[in-house]
Amino acid sequence: MSTTGNPQLIVQPPLNGADPLSLAAYNQNFENFRALNALMWQIPLIAMTLTGGLWFGVSSVSKESGLSLLRIALLGVAAVGDLLLILVLERLRHIIGEYLSWLENAYPRGYVAATGTRWFNSSKSVKFSFQLMLGFAAAVSFVLLFQMMLTKSDTDPAKATPKAVVAWYDAHAREIADSYEGLDAADTHPELFRMIGSAKGLNILDVGSGTGRDAAALAQRGHQVTAVDPSSAMLRVARALHPGNNVRWMSDVMPALGKVIGTYDVVLLSAVWMHVPPADRRASFSRLLDLTAPGGRIYMTLRLGPGDVDRAMWSTSADEVVKLATQRGAKVTDLGRKPDLLGRDGISWQTLVVTRGD
Structure with missing residues:
Protein backbone atom coordinates (compact mmCIF):
# COMPACT_ATOMS: atom_id res chain seq x y z
CA MET A 1 0.00 0.00 0.00
CA THR A 151 -45.18 19.43 4.85
CA LYS A 152 -47.94 21.22 6.67
CA SER A 153 -48.33 19.86 10.15
CA ASP A 154 -51.51 21.85 10.62
CA THR A 155 -54.24 19.50 11.77
CA ASP A 156 -57.02 22.04 11.37
CA PRO A 157 -59.92 19.78 10.34
CA ALA A 158 -61.53 22.67 8.48
CA LYS A 159 -58.91 22.07 5.79
CA ALA A 160 -59.79 18.40 5.48
CA THR A 161 -62.71 16.77 3.71
CA PRO A 162 -64.94 13.92 4.93
CA LYS A 163 -63.92 11.90 1.88
CA ALA A 164 -60.34 11.92 3.18
CA VAL A 165 -61.16 9.46 5.92
CA VAL A 166 -62.62 6.95 3.45
CA ALA A 167 -59.59 7.31 1.16
CA TRP A 168 -57.22 6.81 4.09
CA TYR A 169 -58.95 3.67 5.32
CA ASP A 170 -59.16 2.31 1.78
CA ALA A 171 -55.39 2.71 1.46
CA HIS A 172 -54.52 1.31 4.91
CA ALA A 173 -57.11 -1.43 5.36
CA ARG A 174 -54.61 -4.29 5.67
CA GLU A 175 -52.33 -2.34 7.97
CA ILE A 176 -55.24 -1.50 10.26
CA ALA A 177 -56.41 -5.10 10.30
CA ASP A 178 -53.00 -6.27 11.54
CA SER A 179 -53.22 -4.00 14.59
CA TYR A 180 -56.94 -3.95 15.38
CA GLU A 181 -57.52 -7.68 14.99
CA GLY A 182 -54.77 -8.31 17.52
CA LEU A 183 -57.03 -6.87 20.22
CA ASP A 184 -59.91 -8.93 21.60
CA ALA A 185 -63.31 -7.22 21.26
CA ALA A 186 -64.32 -8.06 24.83
CA ASP A 187 -61.05 -6.64 26.18
CA THR A 188 -61.41 -3.52 24.04
CA HIS A 189 -65.04 -2.89 25.03
CA PRO A 190 -65.59 -4.58 28.41
CA GLU A 191 -68.35 -2.08 29.27
CA LEU A 192 -70.26 -3.03 26.11
CA PHE A 193 -70.23 -6.73 26.86
CA ARG A 194 -71.17 -6.12 30.50
CA MET A 195 -74.02 -3.90 29.33
CA ILE A 196 -75.35 -6.62 27.04
CA GLY A 197 -74.76 -9.28 29.65
CA SER A 198 -76.34 -12.66 28.98
CA ALA A 199 -78.99 -11.32 26.61
CA LYS A 200 -79.43 -13.22 23.36
CA GLY A 201 -80.79 -12.30 19.97
CA LEU A 202 -80.35 -8.55 20.27
CA ASN A 203 -80.57 -6.51 17.09
CA ILE A 204 -77.26 -4.62 16.92
CA LEU A 205 -76.02 -1.98 14.48
CA ASP A 206 -72.25 -1.43 14.24
CA VAL A 207 -71.63 1.92 12.51
CA GLY A 208 -68.06 2.28 11.22
CA SER A 209 -67.44 -1.43 11.71
CA GLY A 210 -63.89 -1.35 10.30
CA THR A 211 -62.25 -4.78 10.30
CA GLY A 212 -65.43 -6.39 11.63
CA ARG A 213 -63.80 -7.51 14.87
CA ASP A 214 -66.56 -6.21 17.14
CA ALA A 215 -69.41 -7.18 14.82
CA ALA A 216 -68.13 -10.73 14.52
CA ALA A 217 -67.66 -11.09 18.28
CA LEU A 218 -71.22 -9.91 18.92
CA ALA A 219 -72.61 -12.24 16.25
CA GLN A 220 -70.80 -15.17 17.83
CA ARG A 221 -72.73 -14.46 21.02
CA GLY A 222 -75.99 -14.99 19.23
CA HIS A 223 -76.95 -11.44 18.25
CA GLN A 224 -78.22 -10.21 14.89
CA VAL A 225 -75.58 -7.75 13.72
CA THR A 226 -75.62 -5.26 10.86
CA ALA A 227 -72.14 -3.84 10.18
CA VAL A 228 -71.89 -0.56 8.26
CA ASP A 229 -68.73 1.08 6.91
CA PRO A 230 -68.12 3.64 4.13
CA SER A 231 -64.78 2.08 3.10
CA SER A 232 -65.12 -0.66 0.49
CA ALA A 233 -61.61 -1.91 1.27
CA MET A 234 -62.42 -2.25 4.96
CA LEU A 235 -65.59 -4.19 4.13
CA ARG A 236 -63.60 -6.58 1.91
CA VAL A 237 -61.09 -7.15 4.69
CA ALA A 238 -63.88 -7.67 7.24
CA ARG A 239 -65.66 -10.24 5.08
CA ALA A 240 -62.39 -12.07 4.46
CA LEU A 241 -61.43 -12.15 8.14
CA HIS A 242 -64.88 -13.16 9.42
CA PRO A 243 -66.49 -15.25 6.67
CA GLY A 244 -68.50 -17.61 8.86
CA ASN A 245 -70.26 -15.10 11.09
CA ASN A 246 -73.92 -14.17 10.82
CA VAL A 247 -73.17 -10.51 10.05
CA ARG A 248 -74.90 -8.38 7.46
CA TRP A 249 -72.21 -6.22 5.86
CA MET A 250 -73.30 -2.92 4.35
CA SER A 251 -71.70 0.14 2.74
CA ASP A 252 -73.22 3.36 4.04
CA VAL A 253 -72.19 6.69 5.55
CA MET A 254 -73.43 9.21 8.10
CA PRO A 255 -75.36 11.38 8.49
CA ALA A 256 -77.92 9.82 6.14
CA LEU A 257 -77.35 6.07 6.68
CA GLY A 258 -79.97 5.76 3.98
CA LYS A 259 -79.54 2.02 3.44
CA VAL A 260 -80.09 1.12 7.09
CA ILE A 261 -83.68 0.32 7.97
CA GLY A 262 -85.53 -0.69 11.14
CA THR A 263 -84.53 -0.09 14.73
CA TYR A 264 -81.85 -1.66 16.90
CA ASP A 265 -81.48 -2.57 20.55
CA VAL A 266 -77.83 -1.46 20.54
CA VAL A 267 -76.05 0.94 18.20
CA LEU A 268 -72.25 0.75 18.38
CA LEU A 269 -69.91 3.59 17.38
CA SER A 270 -66.36 2.53 18.17
CA ALA A 271 -63.72 5.15 17.21
CA VAL A 272 -66.11 6.78 14.74
CA TRP A 273 -67.51 10.03 16.14
CA MET A 274 -64.26 11.98 15.55
CA HIS A 275 -64.66 11.35 11.81
CA VAL A 276 -68.07 13.05 11.70
CA PRO A 277 -67.71 16.76 10.76
CA PRO A 278 -69.17 19.09 13.43
CA ALA A 279 -71.64 20.46 10.87
CA ASP A 280 -73.05 16.94 10.38
CA ARG A 281 -73.17 15.84 14.00
CA ARG A 282 -76.65 17.05 14.86
CA ALA A 283 -78.14 15.25 11.85
CA SER A 284 -75.96 12.17 12.45
CA PHE A 285 -76.89 11.92 16.12
CA SER A 286 -80.58 12.40 15.34
CA ARG A 287 -80.39 9.62 12.74
CA LEU A 288 -78.66 7.29 15.18
CA LEU A 289 -81.39 7.89 17.77
CA ASP A 290 -84.03 7.21 15.11
CA LEU A 291 -82.35 3.86 14.46
CA THR A 292 -82.31 3.07 18.20
CA ALA A 293 -85.34 1.22 19.52
CA PRO A 294 -87.28 2.79 22.45
CA GLY A 295 -85.29 1.98 25.56
CA GLY A 296 -82.32 1.01 23.37
CA ARG A 297 -78.80 2.30 23.81
CA ILE A 298 -76.02 3.87 21.76
CA TYR A 299 -72.57 2.76 22.90
CA MET A 300 -69.89 5.17 21.65
CA THR A 301 -66.21 5.83 22.28
CA LEU A 302 -64.76 9.32 21.92
CA ARG A 303 -61.18 9.83 20.86
CA LEU A 304 -59.41 12.39 23.04
CA GLY A 305 -56.10 13.87 21.94
CA PRO A 306 -54.42 15.40 18.88
CA GLY A 307 -56.11 14.89 15.54
CA ASP A 308 -54.81 13.60 12.23
CA VAL A 309 -55.57 15.71 9.16
CA ASP A 310 -54.95 12.75 6.84
CA ARG A 311 -57.88 10.91 8.38
CA ALA A 312 -60.11 13.98 8.73
CA MET A 313 -60.45 13.88 12.50
CA TRP A 314 -62.34 16.50 14.45
CA SER A 315 -62.21 17.03 18.20
CA THR A 316 -64.85 15.34 20.35
CA SER A 317 -66.25 15.97 23.81
CA ALA A 318 -68.79 14.40 26.13
CA ASP A 319 -70.44 17.81 26.64
CA GLU A 320 -71.32 17.97 22.95
CA VAL A 321 -72.93 14.52 23.06
CA VAL A 322 -74.86 15.41 26.23
CA LYS A 323 -76.20 18.54 24.55
CA LEU A 324 -77.31 16.62 21.46
CA ALA A 325 -78.91 13.91 23.58
CA THR A 326 -80.75 16.39 25.80
CA GLN A 327 -82.33 17.98 22.75
CA ARG A 328 -83.85 14.61 21.91
CA GLY A 329 -84.80 13.64 25.46
CA ALA A 330 -82.11 10.93 25.72
CA LYS A 331 -79.94 10.18 28.75
CA VAL A 332 -76.12 9.99 28.67
CA THR A 333 -74.07 7.84 31.04
CA ASP A 334 -70.32 8.47 31.23
CA LEU A 335 -68.41 5.20 31.73
CA GLY A 336 -65.05 6.92 32.13
CA ARG A 337 -61.76 7.19 30.27
CA LYS A 338 -58.98 4.76 29.50
CA PRO A 339 -55.63 4.89 27.70
CA ASP A 340 -55.17 3.93 24.07
CA LEU A 341 -54.75 0.16 23.77
CA LEU A 342 -52.40 0.58 20.79
CA GLY A 343 -50.06 2.71 22.91
CA ARG A 344 -50.29 5.91 20.84
CA ASP A 345 -48.88 8.96 22.62
CA GLY A 346 -51.38 11.50 23.91
CA ILE A 347 -54.43 9.45 22.89
CA SER A 348 -57.14 8.29 25.30
CA TRP A 349 -60.76 7.18 24.96
CA GLN A 350 -63.96 8.16 26.75
CA THR A 351 -66.91 5.78 26.72
CA LEU A 352 -70.50 7.03 26.72
CA VAL A 353 -73.82 5.21 26.67
CA VAL A 354 -76.83 7.12 25.32
CA THR A 355 -80.19 5.66 26.33
CA ARG A 356 -83.23 6.53 24.28
CA GLY A 357 -86.45 7.18 26.12
CA ASP A 358 -89.75 5.54 25.25
Missing part, protein backbone atom coordinates in the same frame (compact mmCIF):
# COMPACT_ATOMS: atom_id res chain seq x y z
CA SER A 2 1.52 3.31 -1.07
CA THR A 3 1.14 6.17 1.41
CA THR A 4 2.81 9.48 2.13
CA GLY A 5 3.34 10.44 5.74
CA ASN A 6 5.01 13.05 7.88
CA PRO A 7 8.79 12.94 7.20
CA GLN A 8 9.46 13.42 10.91
CA LEU A 9 8.02 9.94 11.56
CA ILE A 10 10.37 8.16 9.13
CA VAL A 11 12.83 5.92 10.91
CA GLN A 12 16.36 6.14 9.54
CA PRO A 13 18.10 3.76 9.47
CA PRO A 14 15.66 0.80 9.37
CA LEU A 15 14.76 -1.16 12.45
CA ASN A 16 17.65 -2.58 14.46
CA GLY A 17 16.39 -5.89 15.85
CA ALA A 18 19.14 -5.90 18.45
CA ASP A 19 17.88 -2.65 19.97
CA PRO A 20 15.19 -3.47 22.56
CA LEU A 21 13.81 0.07 22.48
CA SER A 22 13.44 0.06 18.67
CA LEU A 23 11.82 -3.38 18.77
CA ALA A 24 9.39 -2.26 21.49
CA ALA A 25 8.49 0.84 19.47
CA TYR A 26 7.88 -1.28 16.37
CA ASN A 27 5.65 -3.71 18.26
CA GLN A 28 3.73 -0.86 19.90
CA ASN A 29 3.15 0.95 16.62
CA PHE A 30 2.09 -2.28 14.93
CA GLU A 31 -0.50 -2.97 17.65
CA ASN A 32 -1.76 0.61 17.40
CA PHE A 33 -2.15 0.16 13.65
CA ARG A 34 -4.13 -3.05 14.12
CA ALA A 35 -6.44 -1.42 16.67
CA LEU A 36 -7.07 1.59 14.44
CA ASN A 37 -7.70 -0.61 11.42
CA ALA A 38 -10.24 -2.68 13.38
CA LEU A 39 -11.92 0.53 14.53
CA MET A 40 -12.20 1.79 10.96
CA TRP A 41 -14.06 -1.37 9.96
CA GLN A 42 -16.48 -0.84 12.86
CA ILE A 43 -17.51 2.61 11.60
CA PRO A 44 -20.16 1.19 9.20
CA LEU A 45 -21.68 -0.84 12.04
CA ILE A 46 -21.80 2.26 14.22
CA ALA A 47 -23.37 4.22 11.37
CA MET A 48 -26.02 1.59 10.68
CA THR A 49 -26.91 1.35 14.36
CA LEU A 50 -27.11 5.12 14.75
CA THR A 51 -29.00 5.86 11.54
CA GLY A 52 -31.27 2.83 11.70
CA GLY A 53 -32.19 3.49 15.32
CA LEU A 54 -32.98 7.14 14.65
CA TRP A 55 -35.02 6.35 11.53
CA PHE A 56 -36.96 3.77 13.51
CA GLY A 57 -37.57 6.39 16.17
CA VAL A 58 -38.95 8.76 13.52
CA SER A 59 -41.30 6.08 12.19
CA SER A 60 -42.44 5.22 15.72
CA VAL A 61 -43.53 8.77 16.50
CA SER A 62 -46.88 9.19 14.75
CA LYS A 63 -48.01 12.50 13.30
CA GLU A 64 -51.02 12.44 15.56
CA SER A 65 -48.84 12.36 18.68
CA GLY A 66 -48.11 16.09 18.45
CA LEU A 67 -44.34 15.41 18.58
CA SER A 68 -43.44 16.65 15.10
CA LEU A 69 -40.43 18.57 16.44
CA LEU A 70 -39.04 15.35 17.92
CA ARG A 71 -39.27 13.63 14.51
CA ILE A 72 -37.44 16.57 12.91
CA ALA A 73 -34.76 16.48 15.62
CA LEU A 74 -34.18 12.74 15.19
CA LEU A 75 -33.67 13.13 11.44
CA GLY A 76 -31.33 16.05 12.06
CA VAL A 77 -29.23 13.98 14.46
CA ALA A 78 -29.10 11.13 11.93
CA ALA A 79 -27.91 13.41 9.12
CA VAL A 80 -25.32 15.29 11.20
CA GLY A 81 -24.13 12.05 12.82
CA ASP A 82 -23.38 10.46 9.44
CA LEU A 83 -21.52 13.58 8.28
CA LEU A 84 -19.40 13.56 11.43
CA LEU A 85 -18.58 9.89 10.89
CA ILE A 86 -17.29 10.82 7.42
CA LEU A 87 -14.84 13.21 9.12
CA VAL A 88 -13.92 10.55 11.68
CA LEU A 89 -13.12 8.13 8.87
CA GLU A 90 -10.96 10.73 7.13
CA ARG A 91 -8.95 11.41 10.27
CA LEU A 92 -8.73 7.73 11.19
CA ARG A 93 -7.45 6.74 7.74
CA HIS A 94 -4.84 9.53 7.87
CA ILE A 95 -3.47 8.24 11.19
CA ILE A 96 -3.44 4.68 9.83
CA GLY A 97 -1.47 5.94 6.83
CA GLU A 98 1.10 7.51 9.12
CA TYR A 99 1.57 4.24 11.00
CA LEU A 100 1.91 2.33 7.72
CA SER A 101 4.57 4.76 6.53
CA TRP A 102 6.47 4.34 9.78
CA LEU A 103 6.24 0.54 9.64
CA GLU A 104 7.36 0.48 6.01
CA ASN A 105 10.47 2.54 6.77
CA ALA A 106 11.19 0.63 9.96
CA TYR A 107 11.16 -2.79 8.27
CA PRO A 108 10.97 -2.50 4.46
CA ARG A 109 11.76 -6.17 3.86
CA GLY A 110 8.67 -7.36 5.80
CA TYR A 111 6.30 -4.67 4.61
CA VAL A 112 3.48 -5.64 2.22
CA ALA A 113 2.52 -2.61 0.14
CA ALA A 114 -0.54 -4.09 -1.67
CA THR A 115 -0.58 -1.10 -4.00
CA GLY A 116 -3.61 -1.18 -6.29
CA THR A 117 -3.54 -0.06 -9.90
CA ARG A 118 -7.28 0.57 -10.31
CA TRP A 119 -9.63 2.94 -8.54
CA PHE A 120 -11.57 0.07 -6.98
CA ASN A 121 -8.52 -1.59 -5.37
CA SER A 122 -6.52 1.49 -4.43
CA SER A 123 -5.22 1.99 -0.92
CA LYS A 124 -8.14 4.22 0.05
CA SER A 125 -11.00 2.49 -1.76
CA VAL A 126 -12.40 1.09 1.50
CA LYS A 127 -12.45 4.52 3.09
CA PHE A 128 -14.12 6.06 0.05
CA SER A 129 -16.74 3.29 0.00
CA PHE A 130 -17.58 3.83 3.65
CA GLN A 131 -17.77 7.59 3.17
CA LEU A 132 -20.00 7.22 0.11
CA MET A 133 -22.39 5.06 2.10
CA LEU A 134 -22.45 7.54 4.97
CA GLY A 135 -22.96 10.45 2.59
CA PHE A 136 -25.92 8.70 0.97
CA ALA A 137 -27.49 8.00 4.38
CA ALA A 138 -26.99 11.64 5.40
CA ALA A 139 -28.57 12.80 2.14
CA VAL A 140 -31.62 10.60 2.73
CA SER A 141 -31.99 11.99 6.25
CA PHE A 142 -31.76 15.57 4.95
CA VAL A 143 -34.34 14.92 2.22
CA LEU A 144 -36.76 13.43 4.75
CA LEU A 145 -36.04 16.29 7.13
CA PHE A 146 -36.77 19.01 4.56
CA GLN A 147 -39.85 17.16 3.34
CA MET A 148 -41.16 16.96 6.89
CA MET A 149 -40.45 20.63 7.52
CA LEU A 150 -42.15 21.69 4.30
